[in-house]
Every structure is written in C-alpha cells, then in structure tokens.
Amino acid sequence: MNEFRRSKELFVRSQDCLVGGVNSPARSYSPFPIFMEDSEGSKIYDVDGNEFIDYSLAFGPQIFGHRHPRIKQAVERQLERGWAFGTSTEKEVELAELVSKHYSSIDKVRVVNTGTEATMSALRLARGYTGRDKIVKFEGGFHGAHDSVLVQAGSGASTHGAPDSPGVPRELAEKTIVLPWNDKEKLKSVFEEIGGEIACVIAEPVFGNAGCIPPKDGFLELIRDLTSDYGSLFVLDEVITGFRVSMGGAQELFGLEPDLTTLGKVAGGGYPIGIFGGKQEIMKHLSPEGDVYQAGTFSGNPVTTAASIEAIKLLKEDNIIDKANRKGEKIRSKLNKAVKGLPVNVEGISSMFSIFLCSEEINDYGDLEKCDFEAYKKFHREMAKNGVYLPPSQYELCFISYVHSDREIEDTVDIASDVLEKVL
Numbered sequence: 001m002n003e004f005r006r007s008k009e010l011f012v013r014s015q016d017c018l019v020g021g022v023n024s025p026a027r028s029y030s031p032f033p034i035f036m037e038d039s040e041g042s043k044i045y046d047v048d049g050n051e052f053i054d055y056s057l058a059f060g061p062q063i064f065g066h067r068h069p070r071i072k073q074a075v076e077r078q079l080e081r082g083w084a085f086g087t088s089t090e091k092e093v094e095l096a097e098l099v100s101k102h103y104s105s106i107d108k109v110r111v112v113n114t115g116t117e118a119t120m121s122a123l124r125l126a127r128g129y130t131g132r133d134k135i136v137k138f139e140g141g142f143h144g145a146h147d148s149v150l151v152q153a154g155s156g157a158s159t160h161g162a163p164d165s166p167g168v169p170r171e172l173a174e175k176t177i178v179l180p181w182n183d184k185e186k187l188k189s190v191f192e193e194i195g196g197e198i199a200c201v202i203a204e205p206v207f208g209n210a211g212c213i214p215p216k217d218g219f220l221e222l223i224r225d226l227t228s229d230y231g232s233l234f235v236l237d238e239v240i241t242g243f244r245v246s247m248g249g250a251q252e253l254f255g256l257e258p259d260l261t262t263l264g265k266v267a268g269g270g271y272p273i274g275i276f277g278g279k280q281e282i283m284k285h286l287s288p289e290g291d292v293y294q295a296g297t298f299s300g301n302p303v304t305t306a307a308s309i310e311a312i313k314l315l316k317e318d319n320i321i322d323k324a325n326r327k328g329e330k331i332r333s334k335l336n337k338a339v340k341g342l343p344v345n346v347e348g349i350s351s352m353f354s355i356f357l358c359s360e361e362i363n364d365y366g367d368l369e370k371c372d373f374e375a376y377k378k379f380h381r382e383m384a385k386n387g388v389y390l391p392p393s394q395y396e397l398c399f400i401s402y403v404h405s406d407r408e409i410e411d412t413v414d415i416a417s418d419v420l421e422k423v424l
C-alpha cells in the first residue's frame with residue numbers, strides 16, 4: 001500500500017508560499033495533493049518513490065504517454081539552438097500549415113500559450129468581427145479561467161449569467177448567456193429572442209469538464225444552423241478533443257464546420273500551447289491584419305512549436321489516436337462489467353472516460369448532482385494507495401494513452417472494483 005509521507009510534508013511547506021499550496025485549484029484535493037516528480041510511458045512517480053498508472057495524463061495532453069522519445073528529442077534539438085527568440089521562426093509556419101492541413105475549417109491560426117488564452121482571444125475576435133457583445137455558453141462547459149466564461153449556469157432560457165467568481169464584473173458576466181447542454185428548445189428560443197445580439201456560441205463538442213457528456217443527436221448541428229441564420233459565429237472549443245478524438249478533432253468526427261476552433265493540450269505534445277483559427281474572412285480581423293488586438297511574448301515559442309510539430313507528425317505516423325481509442329473502449333467496457341450491481345456508471349468516448357459514482361446515466365451538468373462526491377474522494381485516495389492515479393474530481397476526465405498496456409488495464413479494473421466495493 002502506498003504511503004505519502006513526503007507529499008504530506010511538502011504540502012505543509014507549500015501552503016506557506018503557494019495559495020492553497022498549489023498553482024492551480026484543480027490540483028488541490030483532500031487531505032493533501034500527491035507531489036509527482038518523475039514519469040515514463042503510462043507511469044508517473046511521486047516524491048515518496050511510489051509508482052502509479054496514470055489516467056490523468058497532465059489533464060489530457062499526454063496521449064503519447066509521458067516522455068515520448070521523439071518529442072523529447074525534438075525538444076532537445078531545439079534547446080541546442082535556443083528557446084526564446086521573440087521573433088518569427090520557420091517552425092511557426094510549419095506548425096500553422098500542419099494545423100490547417102488537418103482542420104478544413106481553418107485557413108489561418110494564431111498560436112498562443114494556453115487553452116485559456118485561445119478561447120479568450122477567439123471570443124474577442126468573434127465580438128470584434130460581429131460587432132456584438134453577447135455570447136452563449138453551456139452550463140458546466142469550461143473554456144478556461146477568464147472573465148467572459150467564468151460564469152455559472154442560471155436556469156431559464158435567457159438567463160443572463162452571474163459571475164462565478166468575485167472579481168468578474170457583473171456587467172461583463174451579464175453578456176454571457178448560459179444555457180443547459182443538449183437543450184434544443186432553449187437554444188432556439190434564445191436565438192428567436194435576441195439572436196441578432198449574439199456574437200457567438202462557444203461549446204465543447206463533447207463535454208469534458210463536467211464528466212464526459214457527448215452531444216445529443218443534432219445538437220451541435222442546431223448550433224451551426226442557428227449561428228449561421230443569425231449572423232453569429234460558432235466557436236468550437238476543441239482544447240480537449242482536438243488531435244484526440246481524431247486528427248481533425250470532433251469536427252471531423254461529427255462532420256461539423258465551426259467558424260472558429262480552439263486547440264490546446266494534445267496539440268502541444270505536453271508543452272504549454274493554445275491555438276485558435278478559422279477562415280481567412282474572419283481571421284483577417286485579428287491584428288496586425290485587422291484591428292482586434294492580441295499579442296504574446298511567448299506565443300509560438302521555439303520549444304513548444306518543436307514539440308507540437310513532432311507530436312502532430314507522431315500522432316499520424318504511429319496511428320496513436322486509433323490505438324488510444326481502442327484502449328479507451330477496452331477500459332470502459334471492462335470497468336462497466338466489473339462494477340455491475342454497484343451504483344457506478346462509466347461513460348465516455350474515444351480515449352476519455354468518466355467514472356460516475358451514481359447508477360443513472362449522466363446527460364447534462366445538472367445530472368452530476370446525483371453523483372456521490374464524498375465517495376469519489378475516498379475512491380481517488382484508495383486508488384492512489386493501490387498505485388492508480390485518477391483525476392482528483394468526478395468533474396475531470398480520465399484519459400488513457402496509447403502506451404497503457406492490456407495488463408495495466410486489467411490491473412486497474414481489478415483494483416477499481418475492489419476499491420469501489422469498499423467505498424460505496
């Protein structure tokens with residue numbers, strides 16, 4: 001059984017100098033976070049020398065497994081030549097060409113450093129392009145930690161959002177309309193009411209931050225139709241699904257043509273990245289071609305672009321997505337079989353899944369209330385004690401890489417069913 005003595009000591013120390021002892025609240029969980037220090041393939045290692053099969057995979061990017069030798073070499077080659085120029089480089093051009101080759105809705109991109117920056121800039125561009133201020137997002141949809149999208153759900157068809165965090169101006173939050181995911185009628189009635197004021201609808205194609213919740217038939221197509229009819233833009237947030245569910249993301253899988261796409265996570269091969277892009281007609285409004293301002297010292301930096309180019313080539317050459325998808329199917333079906341009779345529901349698509357501690361199907365954010373969050377905390381800790389690292393909350397997705405072995409999947413399923421028997 002793993003013990004976490006040194007993590008506990010480090011948490012005492014980190015609480016004196018980091019807010020809540022962490023650099024991102026998603027890493028904070030009770031009784032204290034496990035401090036990691038090493039990784040290889042499907043495994044991650046903590047400061048106490050414990051080994052874990054990793055299903056968090058850095059909250060998504062590591063579909064390649066940790067420390068893939070080709071990405072490592074690409075980064076090392078770049079380090080020999082420098083890691084920050086603040087100038088144009090050939091690699092930026094190569095990366096932009098690769099992205100637009102795989103995403104037919106994208107002519108031009110801007111590369112930034114995080115998914116947050118990508119969605120923030122895409123929303124500004126949508127507002128600048130349409131000359132409208134209002135945006136629509138969905139309850140429980142997460143698009144990063146910036147003001148316009150840090151707005152929690154209100155109920156009712158045209159409820160204007162209230163800030164989800166102190167510090168977000170109410171006047172700005174009121175420009176964000178929050179609707180229930182998968183509710184076609186509410187979406188239609190908002191457009192009928194104020195469609196001419198809506199700059200864009202932003203949506204994750206598959207919910208990934210309220211567990212894994214796929215769209216109902218025709219829901220994304222309805223967003224496409226309504227935004228086109230009313231002169232609004234459809235911003236598809238593929239920060240999780242891009243280069244994961246297929247090379248061309250969920251838009252390729254579902255046959256969608258968004259106006260703007262945001263990418264991140266897998267696209268950087270594990271290095272911090274965000275990308276947004278779309279057709280030239282819209283992108284030309286971005287500075288320096290247009291007057292919608294966006295800039296960044298580290299945007300398209302040489303190390304990230306080196307990792308990203310290699311990662312995208314690797315995904316294709318090694319058929320990584322198909323391999324990871326098969327692992328995803330395997331772990332979902334084995335887990336569901338193993339927990340029959342328990343109030344547990346394993347859902348997901350592709351190489352992502354959620355272990356919902358509840359017996360009913362989860363179709364939207366509101367359904368999550370039916371899950372047992374206290375039990376999940378115990379489940380998470382007990383799994384870690386037994387050498388399996390899961391994301392610390394039921395809201396977060398589990399990810400599987402193409403290097404997780406069948407043996408590791410079997411072991412994980414055995415451990416999970418024993419632990420769930422105990423904690424439920």
Ligand code: PMP
Nearest residue numbers: 114115116142143144237239240
């Ligand atoms: N969009 C989605 C769909 C995300 O899942 C996330 C992060 N979990 C973001 C945007 C923000 O990305 P980042 O954490 O890189 O800023």
